[in-house]
Amino acid sequence: MGASQSAGTEHEFQDLADRTGFSLEQIGNINKRFRQLSNNEETLSREDLASIPALDNNPIRAQIINAFFDKRNLHQNETGTVQEIGFEEFLMVMTHFRPAAMGLTEEERENLRREKLRFLFNMHDTDSDGTINLEEYRRVVEELLSKAGTIGQETAKAIADAAMLEVASTTRGKMEPDEFYEGITFENFLQILNTFDIETRMHVRFLHMDTATLRCGKSK
């Protein structure tokens, strides 16, 4: 692992740091973790992520893994999924979990919110059509309750239906009985999660860590 830290890689890291806003140290740590997950190869595949033991008990495991391979999260204006990702793409997905820096202007804060909520939206909108329809939302709730046995599955439908009803009521107000509500658009999504402090809640501490022993150290 030490051999790969050549001058060329340092330069790449600096470039990445400038583009993503991570510090050099954080990028170094994430790189170490990437190499560990990918068994020192250049690219990461779904199987590599699926083998992480910490994800075993997570009910939304599949969605999380998919999010790493979703082209929409890679800051490119394409849709669809890829089979493998390189380090740069891995880092791009991680940028969504950076905490909000101090002293942001209102506009910057709004942009950060949109970015993070877009990530969540993409996780729900599995067919990439720009709206979350009832079927997709039902699947989200079912996955969340997937560890809860049969009680979960029965009420999951009711909960998803009630949630959609709530979104429709808050965003559309009145509708004729014949009209059809297609699904939650991104703007609707922003509206219903208006009071959700996503910019302060959706972050992971990229700690200074020793990947060999996986102990936590001081944060930077």
Place this chain on the structure above:
Amino acid sequence: GDFFLMLIRFLRFVFVGIGLPIEASAPAYQSHGTEGSHLTNITNTKKAFPVLAVNYEHVRKPFEIALWILLALLMKLGFHLIPRLSAVVPESCLLIVVGLLVGGLIKVIGEEPPVLDSQLFFLCLLPPIILDAGYFLPIRPFTENVGTILVFAVIGTLWNAFFMGGLLYALCQIESVGLSGVDLLACLLFGSIVSAVDPVAVLAVFEEIHINELVHILVFGESLLNDAVTVVLYNLFEEFSKVGTVTVLDVFLGVVCFFVVSLGGVLVGAIYGFLAAFTSRFTSHTRVIEPLFVFLYSYMAYLSSEMFHLSGIMALIACGVVMRPYVEANISHKSYTTIKYFLKMWSSVSETLIFIFLGVSTVAGPHAWNWTFVITTVILCLVSRVLGVIGLTFIINKFRIVKLTKKDQFIVAYGGLRGAIAFSLGYLLSNSHQMRNLFLTAIITVIFFTVFVQGMTIRPLVELLAVKKKKESKPSINEEIHTEFLDHLLTGVEGVCGHYGHYHWKEKLNRFNKTYVKRWLIAGENFKEPELIAFYRKMELKQAIMMVESGQLPSVLPSTISMQNIQPRAIPRVSKKREEEIRRILRANLQNNKQKMRSRSYSRHTLFDADEEDDVSEVRLRKTKMEMERRVSVMERRVSVMERRVSVMEREGRWRGRVSVMEREGKCDGEGG
């Protein structure tokens, strides 16, 4: 009390003048043995049978207590009837002023006004407020900021105590002040009493300004958790000032004592909390006494820890926090409402009484005024608080992701109010301290300054500085879904990153809770229920109750949007006959339920909580009925549309038929021709 004796004497005078036979000042069932010469002739002269007898001594104590509480509550009522006043002046200030007036009145009459008895305060008035705060403590913001809160509570209070004590000692050394008899330990003792932020005052003031959640939990959490520090410092310095010297061993023991006091208090509270949760598992047949278990176990936790000189406040908080999730899963909805309202009611009464008594005690207490000492105390309080907050925030911000801004720091510093706990601790000082009166005067001045000046100006300052206010949001199922989703997502991403951060440990705790703890503490099959479903059920119940009470759909759900808009299903054509049948069945069911509810007997010892289930099912029926009626009307419209189309098609068909016949005829003609 003596005032009432005077009133009785006055009344007796009046009535004797009129001629009615009235006996006073003798308990009803004891023998008359005190009225001298009358009674030697008791066998000879027959006294008139006392039609009306006044016996005040019999009911004196409870009467006075009830009267004080009634007076306090009437005052509270009065304030809220004057709209301008309650918007400008916080309630705590008004209550202290009332106390001052009442105290002054009593003094003018010539009686001795009652002082806030420390025993009464610590054992009766303080616990309800703390239990209310602890039971309804918002867990998420508290645990996210617990590090910051502990730093402010422990290190902040220590800094305040030593800074103030040290500088006051330096002041006393100056000749011109005239206080050279005060030694260092006495000053440190004074410092430790005045340094603690008071939860009662903070609650009273912050309740009215609706500040954002972060600042609120920081100040409030600090005021709760600094109790351990205050207890240890107070006992330490009290002991030492008797002895006169301090050794290193004593200091070391003091530090150990701090850990014992705080962790011991939490442990005692947690034990009682688990006991309460376990008890609530079995209360499904005796719903009426469920709230009492919550109150009694918590009070026992407080008393037990006070018995061992552990921190009672931390025990109470720990008890409330531990038992709440399990108890709420077990008790009925009515019990939950009862607990909520009783806690709010008791804490409101306690708070009112505390502030009034503070005013009365000010008039009553022995005072020793020394300008320099008192003014310096007030100034030092402010200065040490500001310095402490700024210094600690500088260090804390290095470890926090969401940094504390300057505005946040200002409110945290300005919101550090002192209150009745400081006064009671000062009052507890034994009379052997020659500085006791001076200390009490200084404490009262500091309390008045913080409550009046800081309490009154904090609201306009919050507006002026445009500090973030609390976001008013109704419980929304979408937010709940996304809170859980985000938790799992962040745990997953932490797993991918490969480090065991907050979310990982939180997940482990949740899993441990679900597999082992809930099994023992939650009744029936409910322990398997995930939080999302419990939340959804509660929301449905609330909506159903609102519907039953108002007789219609709540405004949250405008009646124009229904599931029909979201998932139109192909509705099979229902014949008119079938439709009538369905309507009849639904109506009959509703009738049945109504009859069932009326015929149930009501007994004081049982509360049928099947009542609320009946309500819910009636509401569900009503909802279903409305849905069906809506669908039926939609169907009718569609049916009429389809009928029109069918007739159009038939007409077209006839036309087409004619055209094809004509074409065939034409072709035949053509071919034939």
